[in-house]
Amino acid sequence: MGQTVIEKIIQSHSEEEVQPGKVVWVNLDLRTARDFGGPNVVVNYEREYDGEPVADASRTFFTFDLCTQGSLLRYADNQQVCRLFAQKHGIKVYDVDRGIGTHVLIEEGLARAGSTCVGTDSHMNLLGAIGCFGQGMGDVDITFAFRTGRTWFEVPATVRVRLEGEISQQASAKDLTLFLLKNLGTRELAEKAAEFYGPAVASLDLAGRITLCSMVTEMAGVIGFIPQASDAAKKEMEEYGREVWRPLMADPDAIYIQDLVLDVAGLPRLVALPPSPTNVRELSEVKGKPVHSGFIGSCTNGRTEDLKAAAAILEGRRIKKDVRLKIVPATRRVYEECLRNGIIETLFRSGAIVMNPGCGGCAEGHAGLTGRGEVQVSTGNRNFPGKQGKGEIILASPEVVAASCILGYLAGPEEL
Amino acid sequence: MKEAKIKGRIWVLLGEDGSLLEDIDTDQIYHNAFLHITELKQMGQHALGNLRGWEDFPSKAQPGDILVAGRNFGAGSSRQQAVDCFIALGLAGIIAPSYSPIYFRNAINSGLPVLRCLELPELLAAGNLETGDLVEVHFTDGQGINVTKNVSFKLEPMSQVQLAIWQAGNLFAFGRK
Ligand code: SF4
Numbered sequence: 157m158g159q160t161v162i163e164k165i166i167q168s169h170s171e172e173e174v175q176p177g178k179v180v181w182v183n184l185d186l187r188t189a190r191d192f193g194g195p196n197v198v199v200n201y202e203r204e205y206d207g208e209p210v211a212d213a214s215r216t217f218f219t220f221d222l223c224t225q226g227s228l229l230r231y232a233d234n235q236q237v238c239r240l241f242a243q244k245h246g247i248k249v250y251d252v253d254r255g256i257g258t259h260v261l262i263e264e265g266l267a268r269a270g271s272t273c274v275g276t277d278s279h280m281n282l283l284g285a286i287g288c289f290g291q292g293m294g295d296v297d298i299t300f301a302f303r304t305g306r307t308w309f310e311v312p313a314t315v316r317v318r319l320e321g322e323i324s325q326q327a328s329a330k331d332l333t334l335f336l337l338k339n340l341g342t343r344e345l346a347e348k349a350a351e352f353y354g355p356a357v358a359s360l361d362l363a364g365r366i367t368l369c370s371m372v373t374e375m376a377g378v379i380g381f382i383p384q385a386s387d388a389a390k391k392e393m394e395e396y397g398r399e400v401w402r403p404l405m406a407d408p409d410a411i412y413i414q415d416l417v418l419d420v421a422g423l424p425r426l427v428a429l430p431p432s433p434t435n436v437r438e439l440s441e442v443k444g445k446p447v448h449s450g451f452i453g454s455c456t457n458g459r460t461e462d463l464k465a466a467a468a469i470l471e472g473r474r475i476k477k478d479v480r481l482k483i484v485p486a487t488r489r490v491y492e493e494c495l496r497n498g499i500i501e502t503l504f505r506s507g508a509i510v511m512n513p514g515c516g517g518c519a520e521g522h523a524g525l526t527g528r529g530e531v532q533v534s535t536g537n538r539n540f541p542g543k544q545g546k547g548e549i550i551l552a553s554p555e556v557v558a559a560s561c562i563l564g565y566l567a568g569p570e571e572l
Numbered sequence: 573m574k575e576a577k578i579k580g581r582i583w584v585l586l587g588e589d590g591s592l593l594e595d596i597d598t599d600q601i602y603h604n605a606f607l608h609i610t611e612l613k614q615m616g617q618h619a620l621g622n623l624r625g626w627e628d629f630p631s632k633a634q635p636g637d638i639l640v641a642g643r644n645f646g647a648g649s650s651r652q653q654a655v656d657c658f659i660a661l662g663l664a665g666i667i668a669p670s671y672s673p674i675y676f677r678n679a680i681n682s683g684l685p686v687l688r689c690l691e692l693p694e695l696l697a698a699g700n701l702e703t704g705d706l707v708e709v710h711f712t713d714g715q716g717i718n719v720t721k722n723v724s725f726k727l728e729p730m731s732q733v734q735l736a737i738w739q740a741g742n743l744f745a746f747g748r749k
Contacts, residue, residue: 179733192607196652199610204744230608278650278674294652294678300743308733312673342595342644347673376644378673432595540597540648542622543604 158407160314161381162349165289165404169272176313176413184215186266186273187301190257191220193276195234196295198241201302211305213246217266219257219275224514225522226252255487255513256455258282258290259366263489265397270404274301279455279537281379282370285362286393287403289379312349312378313413314406319354321421326568328465329364330457330535330553332356333371334426338436339418345377348413351406356420358384362392363459370456371537374433425568428551430539439556439568448547449532450481450561451523452508452554453516457535458486460493462554467499469558469569470506476564481508481557482523484516508561517544533560574739576711576730578664578685579719580636584696584703588625592696594642596623598654598675607651615653616660635662638707640692643668646675655679667692667709667716667727680734681743685711688728695725711735 159167163174172180189197210216218238226232235252242249250260258280261267269287274280276298283290293307301307317340323332350372357368365382372380383405393401425439452458452466463485475481483503485491491513494500503510516523517536526532526547535557539549550566559569585593600623602615609615620629639658645668646654655678658666665685669692679686687709695701705720714729730738740746 179731193650193652195608196610200744228608234608276650278648280650292650292674294650294655294674294681296652296681296743297677300681300747304747310731342647346644346670347676376647376672538648540599542599 158409158411160349160406160410160412161287161351161383161404162289162312162314162379163410164406165270165272166309166311168270174311176311179308179310182272182307182309184274184301184305184307185271186215186217186261187298187305188217188219188257188261188273188275189238189295189298190218190222190276191231191235191238192222193295193298194218194238197276197299197302198237200295200299201241204299205303208303210245210247210302215305216245216247216302218242218247218249219254219260220250220252221256221515222518222521224252224512227522252514253488253512255485255490256458256515258455259458259486262286263396263487268397268399269401274298274307279370279373281372282366282455284372284379284381285365285369286401287381291379292373312347314349314351314410315345315414315416316412317350317352318415318417319352319356319420320417321356321419323356323420324423326425327423328553328555329360329367331423331426332420333368334428334436334551335420335423336368337371337375337428337434338426340375340416341434342376344416345372345375347376347378349378350380352380352382353384357382359386361386361388361461363461365389366459367456371433374537425553425556427556427566428539430548430550431541433538433551439552439566443566445566446531447479447533447560447565448530449479449526450557451517451532451534451536452481452557453484453486453523454518454536455486455515456537457554458484458490458516460490460499462535463490463494463499463503464497466554466558467502469555469572470508470562471502473506473562473572475507475561479561479564481506481561482511482516483508484511484523485513487513533557533566576735577709578638579706579708580638580664581634582638582640582701582703582705582707583629583633584640584701585626585642592642592693595644595647596641597648598646598651599648601646601654602651602657604649607653609653612656612660615657619657619661630661633661633663636664638664639666640701641666641668643670645671647672650674650678652678652682655682655684659684665709669693680737683738683742685738687711687730689716689725690728691725700725711738
């Protein structure tokens with residue numbers, strides 16, 4: 157019987173026969189913990205496995221990305237707890253200088269097509285963008301994975317999503333992603349894997365693939381894959397990999413639980429208003445709403461192409477007085493690339509605050525929170541109440557964030 | 573072997589408009605401001621602390637109580653504390669039509685019974701399930717009984733792995749077997 161992408165990956169990492177709905181034991185190629193969750197892993201580990209070695213230190217990593225400033229004592233403490241544990245066990249730490257863990261795993265060639273990877277990050281599944289089965293898990297799971305190199309997993313059924321039509325010039329990967337959130341909500345992919353097909357996704361570069369796959373989490377899906385790949389994505393992956401990158405294809409006779417077909421032709425610019433990422437509107441409906449701050453970054457839109465798209469709009473312009481635009485490159489490598497290409501300078505001259513790499517806006521991240529009454533337009537992936545302080549978060553593409561910060565109200569670059 | 577069932581008083585998570593709350597995310601269950609806490613005991617006081625209308629839940633909940641929620645419960649981040657805070661309060665389990673995948677397995681691994689009940693919205697609409705009712709749930713056959721109202725209903729039986737981890741206590745205890 158033919159297998160879908162997720163079934164193939166799990167099958168190649170399990171001794172049991174893989175079938176949707178079945179719980180099987182999966183061998184893990186990588187397991188990671190970050191500065192949130194990581195300290196809990198250490199506490200669990202020392203309580204449960206004191207004195208016992210981790211299964212394979214060379215496949216185990218800490219990635220600090222949430223509170224890269226260590227600006228609060230409790231996080232500084234927690235990071236140090238992880239560092240000491242890592243020293244004891246010979247585990248490598250990608251420390252606060254490196255950036256978002258999942259992105260670092262891609263750039264370091266550690267996460268690969270067809271591999272399995274877990275971590276204490278609910279956006280671990282963005283690794284689906286490169287054909288890796290990444291999965292976010294809680295600290296109990298990760299502690300167990302550190303010790304045993306294995307995890308149990310209920311094989312999800314797969315939904316095949318075909319996107320028909322050519323995507324319009326102005327629509328970005330984020331607009332496409334918001335379009336899917338609007339149409340699929342949190343129901344269609346709930347507890348399932350997805351495979352996305354069609355020219356609109358096949359043509360995405362790596363940054364765009366990551367944007368889409370990262371927000372499968374917000375669609376309540378397990379993971380999303382894009383089996384077709386553009387030359388740009390292949391080229392970037394080959395810079396990172398130790399081998400030729402080829403995302404896995406499903407078998408022609410693979411069985412899907414559902415087939416969805418959506419037409420993306422003429423896709424307009426979109427935004428998601430509070431209280432959730434699925435509350436998607438056309439930008440034109442809400443244009444003009446005053447904006448106090450902007451954020452460009454996160455695991456969804458923090459890559460060079462995202463910063464470049466913003467820089468193209470901010471070039472030679474200034475953000476409006478009294479508006480703050482915070483920009484956080486996903487990784488140190490992205491930062492370096494943007495430095496080399498003059499992107500950082502353009503952003504800086506526009507009045508933006510460019511910060512060191514990391515998660516930035518999420519949790520109590522180093523880009524700071526929003527105050528009561530503050531409206532922030534953000535390239536992040538979540539706008540749940542309280543997620544980024546007391547303010548209102550509107551999710552949008554880097555282009556919309558840049559234009560809105562120049563004008564002081566929600567707008568696309570067409571308005572400039 | 574523990575008897576594979578729970579019995580307790582239920583709390584139905586209704587919103588201000590009286591509808592069953594869906595897509596409750598982990599920030600509402602356990603706010604990120606308390607993520608630095610690593611002591612289980614201290615987590616209970618923050619349970620549902622960011623869910624409007626339910627901020628006082630920790631002071632009302634009693635050990636053995638069961639939480640009833642809408643679909644996609646536990647959306648959002650992977651934080652284990654969103655499960656641990658309920659364990660700290662001594663809750664017997666959670667019933668919902670569906671869970672976010674990460675939340676579901678976090679709960680299983682920590683030995684907190686999480687049960688899927690697809691007919692939950694209909695049960696509530698018909699008035700067959702209300703806060704304060706005494707409810708009994710059997711894990712292996714998915715049989716549910718509202719003792720207070722004398723109504724029975726169906727849940728999804730637990731998977732073998734879920735049952736085995738729950739029997740052992742948690743994933744660690746299970747792994748040692
Ligand atoms: S950027 Fe935000 S959502 Fe993405 S991994 Fe970091 S904390 Fe999670």
